[in-house]
Amino acid sequence: MVETQTPLVAIEDLTVRFVSRDLDISVVNGVSFTLAAGEAMCILGESGSGKSVTLRALMRLLPPAARVGGKISIGGLDVTTLADGDLRRLRGSLVSMIFQEPMTALDPVFTIGTQIAESVVFHDGVSYSAGRKRALELLELVQIPSAPRRLDAYPHELSGGLRQRAMIAMALACRPRVLLADEPTTALDATVQIQILLLMRQLQRDLGMATIIVTHDLGVACEVADKMAVMYAGRFVETGSSVDVMETPRHPYTRGLFQSTVHGGMRGAPLDPIPGSPPDLAELPPGCAFAPRCPAYEPACDGRVPDMVEVARAQFARCIRCP
């Protein structure tokens, strides 16, 4: 059924370079994927793999030094060529974003209510009091206790979990069709993380949004995502349904990532970290970027960047050893 729809989000060969006078870093090197309404995708990767930049590129939320290439289509709009005014109308209404650290991502000198209401006022063209009414609805939607009182609270008066709920409410203010979340639970306590993830999962299903979550936390990934993409050095190295990727990882990097994760079932077993460190994005090797750290390395890996090949039904990996 999903295949017959035009995808809500279609990214083709996305590249992002950061260019300054004496530096040219390729952070994202050809990312392609599609996402339908109601689908949740997770981009998994280490710090510096380009996952956050990929996410920000979808709404062109990048510093001026960034050069974006490839095609970004959301809801039929070509985001890369959108005029500034149209881009502003797209941000926050068609596509909106939840940030990692709600303490710094919310303005400290405006109340929660005002910060939610202003989005509604500008996108829906309603009065400020109507915006506040919508803000109250939203705070109740994200299950903030005694919501009417929190409307007039400043960010520093809320706990970390409530702040992130308020941030989610703000992101949902104008009924976005695509929700982007950049490490939405990383800054929270473990117990609060679960609550926020369950809330996001539920809202995503209820509101039928396409959701992309960027994380380095496997637990988060398997909790919320239908689809999973593993990112390394600015490229997707493995994609597929979350279940397939988690149960039968094909790419050596994905396997290494799963083996180096701590979970309860491995008490007493030695940790098995991936040797070495991620490559310097300013000097990427011509071949597979993971080759220097790969346990299954062979000289042919240095030849050229391998293509994404279908290794199982709807599961792709970028490795010359994969069939």
Add this chain to the structure above:
Amino acid sequence: MLLYLLRRILYTLPIAIGVSMVCFALIHLAPGDPLSAVIPEGASPEVIAQIKTAYGFDQPLPIQYFNWIWRAVQGDFGMSIMTRRPVLSEVGPAVVNTMILAVAAVTLGFGLGVGLGIAAGYTAGSPIDRVVTAISVSGVSVPHYWLGMVLIVIFAVNLGVLPAMGMGAQGSATFALDWVSLRHLILPAIAMSVIPAGIIARSVRGTVIEVLKQDYVQTLHAKGLPGRRVFVHVVKNAAPTVLAIMGLQLAQLLGGSILVETVFSWPGTGFLLNTAIFTRDLPILQGTILVLSMFFVAINLMVDLLQSVLDPRIKRA
């Protein structure tokens, strides 16, 4: 909020008392006898003792302080030694005159400083930013009395379009809201405004750059807010820092500038202090300095209160 207000005002009291003690002590720490200017040469010891008693200088210093401060809170700052008129009737008009000049200079300087600072902060690293930085650096480095003299040479002497000194026709010392008085105000106000303009431009630029780097500004863009709404957020976040500096500048301007007021013969507190220093007019000096330092205390209090209104995090502290 009311409780916070009362507490802040209460905190100010010890500061005010301390400041008044320093005012009092400074004069007595200065070398030379404060009465030497009025005691005639060759006066007999009896006459000197008589004069000392008349001015209360025979009492111990703490008693002198309490007598002085007690009369001061009742509005009695004593008599001017030179003019024999009550200090208040000398200081009062001078304070008003300085305020007129200060308000004009502040309007000019803060307006220019804020405008330039925002332009530079928003375009950090651009040619606009570099031009503003050059302007603000010269604003703080050019001596304002020298600039005053240059302005007089250009506009009063060479072009003859503006008056060079005084604050009204025929050396009048009262300000009227008419064209003549306003023309007298222009040059000294410009000379006084360059330093605050430069300082404010620099601090606004720095604060705006700092605020624009914050995560929440990115959130505002991610919400798709128009630039003018983002600007409102930037202003409210930058305001507490800038206000603190504005308060200091305003207090300094209200203190009057001895140099600029002397260059333009502006009958303000600076001019009065200058005269009092050279005539060793102790009561005038004490009275003027006390009034001016109370301005400082009051303006600091006002800035504190304003900051707490703008930034909700301050009230908790």
